[in-house]
Amino acid sequence: MECKAKGIFRKRGLSPVAGDWVEIDENHTIASIRERKNHFIRPPIANLEVLFLVASTVQPAPSTLVLDRMIALAVSKQVQPVLVITKEDLSSGEKLAQIYEKTQVPVVRLDYETGEGLEEVRSWIKGRLAAFSGNSGVGKSTLINHLVPQLERETGDISLKLGRGRHTTREVEIFEACEGRIADTPGFASLDLERVGYIDKEELQHCFTEFEPYFGKCKFTGCSHRKELGCLVRQAVEEGIIAPSRYESYLTMYEEASKVNEWERR
Ligand SMILES: Nc1nc2c(ncn2[C@@H]2O[C@H](COP(=O)(O)OP(=O)(O)O)[C@@H](O)[C@H]2O)c(=O)[nH]1
Numbered sequence: 708m709e710c711k712a713k714g715i716f717r718k719r720g721l722s723p724v725a726g727d728w729v730e731i732d733e734n735h736t737i738a739s740i741r742e743r744k745n746h747f748i749r750p751p752i753a754n755l756e757v758l759f760l761v762a763s764t765v766q767p768a769p770s771t772l773v774l775d776r777m778i779a780l781a782v783s784k785q786v787q788p789v790l791v792i793t794k795e796d797l798s799s800g801e802k803l804a805q806i807y808e809k810t811q812v813p814v815v816r817l818d819y820e821t822g823e824g825l826e827e828v829r830s831w832i833k834g835r836l837a838a839f840s841g842n843s844g845v846g847k848s849t850l851i852n853h854l855v856p857q858l859e860r861e862t863g864d865i866s867l868k869l870g871r872g873r874h875t876t877r878e879v880e881i882f883e884a885c886e887g888r889i890a891d892t893p894g895f896a897s898l899d900l901e902r903v904g905y906i907d908k909e910e911l912q913h914c915f916t917e918f919e920p921y922f923g924k925c926k927f928t929g930c931s932h933r934k935e936l937g938c939l940v941r942q943a944v945e946e947g948i949i950a951p952s953r954y955e956s957y958l959t960m961y962e963e964a965s966k967v968n969e970w971e972r973r
């Protein structure tokens with residue numbers, strides 16, 4: 708249903724975004740917005756439930772730091788992250804899969820030749836609002852085309868010819884597919900990324916959910932799991948239980964968070 712937002716929303720700085728649940732009155736005007744489970748500014752979307760982090764084995768090669776930022780962001784906003792590995796026909800994704808199999812992030816390895824992985828992706832979408840993130844070229848459109856062939860999203864080679872304008876659109880479109888909903892967001896590669904440093908350094912450890920078994924068990928109360936003696940998180944890294952790259956991402960993000968001034972956090 709096409710409807711308008713009332714001026715009052717603009718005055719309050721409140722505007723409905725894709726994914727919002729709203730009440731509309733008899734004039735097809737949005738009367739109120741239901742409380743949001745979460746809200747992203749860029750791209751503008753609310754109530755996201757699943758975020759697929761699409762990572763290709765090559766072209767472009769994956770960055771664990773970028774992935775870990777996205778995972779932390781998702782966890783902090785109560786969105787279920789799911790790692791999807793593409794282009795395994797070009798290069799093995801075994802190493803990447805091994806890193807994330809040690810986390811609580813589900814890992815789906817795609818093979819378009821056999822169709823392996825597609826059902827798993829569909830099952831995450833079922834009954835939920837899902838979106839895809841990942842750098843340009845990782846295979847997001849290709850994946851959506853396999854999931855929903857009738858959509859025929861443009862993949863890499865074609866959209867290049869159409870010029871840059873196509874990638875800068877900020878609009879989010881939600882469509883029903885796989886018994887759930889998919890938010891198609893051309894700009895999700897940058898999804899609020901510059902704000903990830905704003906996860907408080909104290910909160911950050913909770914965004915690395917595989918650290919959780921050790922909370923409260925380190926030698927020092929309030930252990931930041933960096934250089935403290937008797938840190939069980941670091942011990943778990945040394946023992947190979949926690950992936951070193953995950954721990955390195957934690958340290959990097961902790962440093963960044965420490966540098967953010969209070970006033971910048973809003
Ligand atoms: N070999 C191979 N190529 C792929 C795979 N997935 C995507 N591609 C190619 O990678 C390029 C970028 O894919 P695209 O879906 O447009 O990426 P997007 O920018 O994330 O939407 C295209 O040329 C695709 O055909 C894959 O699993 N294997």
Ligand SMILES: [Mg+2]
Nearest residue numbers: 847848861862
């Ligand atoms: Mg694309």
Ligand SMILES: [Zn+2]
Nearest residue numbers: 925930932938
């Ligand atoms: Zn510790």
